[in-house]
Amino acid sequence: MAEDPQRNFRSVYYEKVGFRGVEEKKSLEILLKDDRLDIEKLCTFSQRFPLPSMYRILVWKVLLGILPPHHESHGFVMRCRKEQYKDVHHALRVIRFIKDSTPQVEVFLRVYQLESGKLPRNPSLSSEAEDEVFLAIAKAMEEMVEDHIDCYWLISSFVNQLNNKYKDSIPQLPKLLEQYLSLEDSGLLTHLKLCSAMDHLPYNLWFRKCFAGCLPESSLQRVWDKVISGSCKILVFVAVEILLTFKMKLMALNSAGKIQQFLENIPQDNTDAIVSKAIELWHKHCGTPAHSV
């Protein structure tokens, strides 16, 4: 592949036309053919370009460490993951924590709790904030991934990434949001501050749940591509674009409560455009991203 970063970088904008997309897909296929996958290159690719949907699950599994870099071990490792899930699932049935009628996302939560040693003594669903985040992410992931066992591993690894790798960065995101909003539209920021809305934006939905339950899955997965490959900062730019997109509406609202309520239930019709613009904005402010967090 010709390695002209500038040229490749620009191709993001031609993706819509479909022509550059084909070339990107080919270069990803070359990366995926290696006997030993180069995680760093896969990260860089996902940061720069949208993942073709047919390879998304595979790339996510490799980036999240569910699959090892060596192709040769994929079968063995996946068998272990499958059996582990089945063992835990069976055990939860024996102690009557789950039954046939238990919703799939709750099954995922219980399996995760048992794996992480946090299974409560009583199966009556306690709604800890932590569980709520898990359930929201699980619900969105379930829409994206067909296979239950793949889906479970993706949810648990994604949640673990948020709790470990991004543990310290996520609390900083509201501050960054204010900073970038002041650069993009200081008038809107002033209005939000005047309504005392800046302290009451849906940060939990945006930054803890990573927009699960806020954006439809087709848009959401393009955001998660960036999060999984190493940048939780993208979340800030999605939030900025949401604010900019609905500026007129927000300027007409004058209480923090109403603003929060609106932002928690944004219209779902042009979310794809919001995500595209957010990615452009992110590239604009952070340059061609490599492995920045």
Place this chain on the structure above:
Amino acid sequence: YLEDVKIQASFQLQAAEGWYKMQKNITQLFEVEILSLHGQVQNERLLNNREENKVEQAE
């Protein structure tokens, strides 16, 4: 190449160990469940005895 084999082996071992360790968690979970069920059986028996006594007194 040798390094590759080592890394590959360690990934495999990790995956297998993760799975196996879960089995240990399950054993512990079942242990707790058994203790709690024993407690329940005992409670029900106590209740039973009381009711039986009542029946005897009433008769």
Place this chain on the structure above:
Amino acid sequence: YLEDVKIQASFQLQAAEGWYKMQKNITQLFEVEILSLHGQVQNERLLNNREENKVEQAE
């Protein structure tokens, strides 16, 4: 030397697997125990209900 590494890795996997199988046996044993205890709890409850009815009738 490469062969050495491979053999060592396979021994480690085997050892881990042996350990897993032991735990799995224990879990299965516990599972049978749990099922039987569930049965006992249910039986005692049934008995209880019957005795309660008798008490009510006798009163």
